[in-house]
Amino acid sequence: MMKPDSEGSELFCTDDGTLSQDFMDMEVTYSGATTMLLRARRDGRWWVLKALSPACRQLDLYRNLQQKEYDIQHQFDHPHIAQAYSLEEVPGYGRCIVMEWVDGLNLRQWLATKPRRRERLKVLRQLVDAIECLHSRQVVHRDLKPENVMITRNGHNVKLIDFGLADTDSYSDFKQPSGTKGYVSPEQRVERTTDCRNDIYSLGCIITDLRLGRLYNTLAQRCKAPLKQRLPNIAALKQLRKRKQRIRHAVTATVAAILLALASWGVYMSQEDNGRPRFEQVAQFQVANIKYTSWGGLVASAQLAYAKEKNVVVPASVTYNGLTYLVSELGFNSFRHDTLLRKAVVMCEADTMNILAGAFKGCNNLKELYLISSKFVGIGSDMWKCPIDSLFDAHHYNDVTLYVPAAQLQLYRRSAWSKFKHIKPVVK
Incomplete structure (x- = not known):
């Protein structure tokens, strides 16, 4: 018979576990000209609050931009897109977008840890899936860059964040040229029309950052080509990747067959009497x-x-x-x-x-x-x-x-x- 003290698991409490509908332990993690980010605890879990800076909280332009960001991000329930749960008034910070807290590093920080190629390929696959989900609902992120791709501490999974510049066909306002230097497509710097190929260009820049080898360098070049020659969508990128992989596998198989034939010939030639x-x-x-x-x-x-x-x-x-x-x-x-x-x-x-x-x-x-x-x-x-x-x-x-x-x-x-x-x- 087992001893009573070995029959079950125990919970070792390290704090009082206080639950509250109000946000507690609020900490500012970023403060910019128009927005600020806070980490806060509520109901036993961590959240991210995205608030307007004090100077912008009462301005209709920025409030409308905040509403647009929430409306776009809130519609997604995807494992590799950070969720936006609600738009709430928070004492001391005004109206905030309440989002899931992602514990991890952004992609640039993560790459500095020199992850293995297999892990980098996994990150690319998940990021592509996230972007494909956006585009399937006519949403263009417009600010894809390593700083907006989080890699979770547990599992090293992708979470796409920051929809502040995102756009979709259903909005007629706030389509000004925008993006981040080094990742924004050339046409996005001057045109007001949103196009999913804007994200394809930025994805090509990120693929280059991932350093995945010759096949993916070719993909990156096609992503960053001039607009008319650029890959039109994620489906075309996946198709090109599969075609390149089939060619590579065929070449590998051919080379392997030749080497096997040469090895067999060598074994036969080296049999001795x-x-x-x-x-x-x-x-x-x-x-x-x-x-x-x-x-x-x-x-x-x-x-x-x-x-x-x-x-x-x-x-x-x-x-x-x-x-x-x-x-x-x-x-x-x-x-x-x-x-x-x-x-x-x-x-x-x-x-x-x-x-x-x-x-x-x-x-x-x-x-x-x-x-x-x-x-x-x-x-x-x-x-x-x-x-x-x-x-x-x-x-x-x-x-x-x-x-x-x-x-x-x-x-x-x-x-x-x-x-x-x-x-x-x-x-x-």
Whole structure:
């Protein structure tokens, strides 16, 4: 059985929780030439009061502007538009618009905290939804800027505020040019006609502030284009964004497919049979104790089938199924760990002869190596580059005598083969 004191939650009171229909704890948060903002508490919650400054409270022009602002904002019940609940007389401040209190930072302050791109994209989506809601009711905000976009402390959600310059078709008065430098559209500075493209221009400026990358920079440019070339509405902006995203996704998918194909090709190419790729393998056969592999061109790579030879002669050519292959290579690990091997003779008539990594590693009893070729025998190849130490063990340089054609003796002594202490000409 649970203890009684663990059966339920508790409320820890830190104040008297006084409720009142009057505004309390009023604090001025902004004071301008024509308006002022206050934070106040009523019925256990915080509110924003937007009042006229003392000099403007009795002037019909500003009272009518206040009424217009309230009428426009009050009609919206949208999660990303700050709500205006009532227009009330407040002792000491006159008539005030009573609005929801938004606990957070404005967009400019929030961006200074360096939020992640995912959060900035979320803010843009919510702001676009809010503007689309305004325009669906023929309302133009006319003062979109970072200072009028609040980001809530909890959840980082958008709240669009300040409808002081907002306009709609149903009003015939108060359509003077207005806005904020850096965000107001060029035509809005001089024209009295309200157009939702005024907000589209300002939104483009905000998109630039959000720094979302190339795709959104393109959107911002279309938003800030001259009036006739500008995106006409939010629906067009969304459509353009989707089209750009589809193109980007298509390009990404194409690039990914190409990279996958290249990777698959690379994996296939790098599959190894004793160190060599299997691609273009056209023949593999064994003659005596030597296995031959050809990748085309009637040339072949040689390798011991079983490490049990004392003396090995690798022929210059070998015939199989009626075809003659020139031996041009000792493959990877071709004689590795043949501890019986004492003498190896490599003969070559091909254009090149190369010995690849691991060829004589572990051949502890090797004493003589003959390279009988009219061409200089290479260490590694153009495709499979390797140092001479990857072919031989350290003791081979002292224990093994290297025999080469007399005409090439000095060439070998000046090359990487010079690590061998004993290099002698072949005696016919």
